[in-house]
Amino acid sequence: NAGVTQTPKFQVLKTGQSMTLQCAQDMNHEYMSWYRQDPGMGLRLIHYSVGAGITDQGEVPNGYNVSRSTTEDFPLRLLSAAPSQTSVYFCASSYSLDSPLHFGNGTRLTVT
Amino acid sequence: AQSVTQLDSQVPVFEEAPVELRCNYSSSVSVYLFWYVQYPNQGLQLLLKYLSGSTLVKGINGFEAEFNKSQTSFHLRKPSVHISDTAEYFCAVTDNYGQNFVFGPGTRLSVLP
Numbered sequence: 001n002a003g004v005t006q007t008p009k010f011q012v013l014k015t016g017q018s019m020t021l022q023c024a025q026d027m028n029h030e031y032m033s034w035y036r037q038d039p040g041m042g043l044r045l046i047h048y049s050v051g052a053g054i055t056d057q058g059e060v061p062n063g064y065n066v067s068r069s070t071t072e073d074f075p076l077r078l079l080s081a082a083p084s085q086t087s088v089y090f091c092a093s094s095y096s097l098d099s100p101l102h103f104g105n106g107t108r109l110t111v112t
Numbered sequence: 113a114q115s116v117t118q119l120d121s122q123v124p125v126f127e128e129a130p131v132e133l134r135c136n137y138s139s140s141v142s143v144y145l146f147w148y149v150q151y152p153n154q155g156l157q158l159l160l161k162y163l164s165g166s167t168l169v170k171g172i173n174g175f176e177a178e179f180n181k182s183q184t185s186f187h188l189r190k191p192s193v194h195i196s197d198t199a200e201y202f203c204a205v206t207d208n209y210g211q212n213f214v215f216g217p218g219t220r221l222s223v224l225p
Contacts, residue, residue, distance in 0.1 A: 040217055041217055042118075043156075045214075100161055105153075106155055
C-alpha cells in the first residue's frame with residue numbers, strides 16, 4: 001500500500017517563483033490536509049479539505065492555494081515564494097473526524 | 113480554540129529508564145487526543161489515541177498514555193526506553209465538531225546508552 005505520497009522530497013526556489021507540492025493518497029480518505037513544520041512550533045495547519053470540491057483555510061493559509069478536484073489528490077500551490085515559506089511540508093489524510101491522520105514523508109522546501 | 117502544550121522541548125534519559133512526556137490541552141468541547149512519533153527525516157506515525165472509554169490507552173512499542181479530564185492532560189509514558197525510541201513526539205487534539213488537528217510543539221526524546 002502506497003498510503004500518502006508526496007512529491008518532490010526536496011525543492012529549492014528563488015524568491016518570487018511559484019511551484020506546486022503534490023499529494024496523493026490511495027486509501028479513499030475524504031479528509032486531507034497540509035501542514036508546515038518549523039523548529040519549536042510543531043505542525044501548523046495550512047489548508048484542509050473534507051471532500052472533493054471542498055477546501056478551507058487552516059491556521060497559516062496566507063501565500064498558499066489548494067484545490068481538491070478528486071478524492072485522491074490535494075496539491076498545494078505557492079504562488080510567489082518567500083523566504084518565510086522555507087519549511088518542511090507534510091500532507092496528511094484520514095478516513096473520518098475521529099480517525100488518526102496518515103502522513104506523507106514530507107517535502108523540504110528552501111526559498112532563497 | 114484548542115491548544116496543546118508540551119512543556120518539555122527536550123528530554124534526555126538513559127536506556128532502560130522510565131520516561132514521561134507531558135501534554136496538556138485546552139478545549140471547551142469534548143476532544144480526541146493523539147500521540148505521534150517522528151523519526152529523523154520521516155513523516156509522523158501514530159503511537160496511540162484516545163477517543164472515549166478507558167482513560168488508560170496502550171499504543172505501539174510499549175507506550176501508554178492516560179487521559180485526565182480534570183487536569184486536561186494526556187501524558188505519554190514508557191516504563192523502559194530503548195535507544196530506538198529516540199525521536200520527536202507530538203501530542204495532538206481534535207474535537208468532534210471540526211476537522212482540524214492541533215499539534216503541540218513537540219518533545220525531542222534522546223535515549224542515552
